Amino acid sequence: MRILAAIVLIAPSLAAAQGSDVIFRDGFEGGAPIVLYTDIVSGPNSGGENGKGAYLSVFGRNFGTSGLGTTLQVFVGGVEVDNYRYLGPSKGRTDIEQITVQIGALGNPTPGVPLPITVVANGTPSNADHTFIVNPGHMIFVDPVNGDDDTAEVDDIAHPFRRIQTGADFSGVRWSSARSACRRSCRVCLSRPRVSRMARMFCSTVSPRKIDGS
Numbered sequence: 338m339r340i341l342a343a344i345v346l347i348a349p350s351l352a353a354a355q356g357s358d359v360i361f362r363d364g365f366e367g368g369a370p371i372v373l374y375t376d377i378v379s380g381p382n383s384g385g386e387n388g389k390g391a392y393l394s395v396f397g398r399n400f401g402t403s404g405l406g407t408t409l410q411v412f413v414g415g416v417e418v419d420n421y422r423y424l425g426p427s428k429g430r431t432d433i434e435q436i437t438v439q440i441g442a443l444g445n446p447t448p449g450v451p452l453p454i455t456v457v458a459n460g461t462p463s464n465a466d467h468t469f470i471v472n473p474g475h476m477i478f479v480d481p482v483n484g485d486d487d488t489a490e491v492d493d494i495a496h497p498f499r500r501i502q503t504g505a506d507f508s509g510v511r512w513s514s515a516r517s518a519c520r521r522s523c524r525v526c527l528s529r530p531r532v533s534r535m536a537r538m539f540c541s542t543v544s545p546r547k548i549d550g551s
Contacts, residue, residue: 369458372395372467377394379472380440381476396435397456408460411456413454414446414452415455419441424437454467477501479499
């Protein structure tokens with residue numbers, strides 16, 4: 338099942354790993370865990386699968402190969418994430434390790450405040466210079482095989498859409514709820530001065546202004 342979030346997704350930038358090239362050049366292994374970048378920088382801490390909010394993938398080195406959720410933990414703003422989904426090589430490059438989690442409530446922090454992300458492996462914490470911001474939003478689940486645009490529900494993994502755009506006129510019975518969710522999320526995210534040009538370009542391709550012509 339493909340999963341899309343109705344929030345701004347910012348692609349990992351090579352700039353995020355600048356200053357960390359020595360890690361790759363020297364084959365740094367066996368030390369403290371190192372967080373290099375994440376797949377998103379902002380998302381909701383509610384809604385989505387089981388009401389646990391956004392999925393977050395953390396990429397780095399020295400995460401290990403076992404103990405996910407026990408000896409290997411992820412913290413956002415000093416609070417452990419709700420549940421763990423994946424530990425293994427990154428799909429983009431196998432020399433980068435990946436942890437995927439669902440963040441959960443995180444103690445309901447103040448929206449819009451950057452929270453440091455930390456990976457702790459066997460009691461040893463990583464760097465904490467990458468952040469995640471909790472903001473309002475919704476999750477749109479898409480299954481291109483078994484999804485049904487007429488019965489789909491926003492934030493419900495058991496009732497996915499079949500496609501993101503339900504036709505030239507976007508007139509699917511349930512699409513109006515997805516469109517409303519996108520409108521609220523995009524307005525919140527795009528109103529923030531720190532949203533990058535890349536994020537704005539991405540959002541312009543899926544925002545309600547493109548969807549309904551407004």
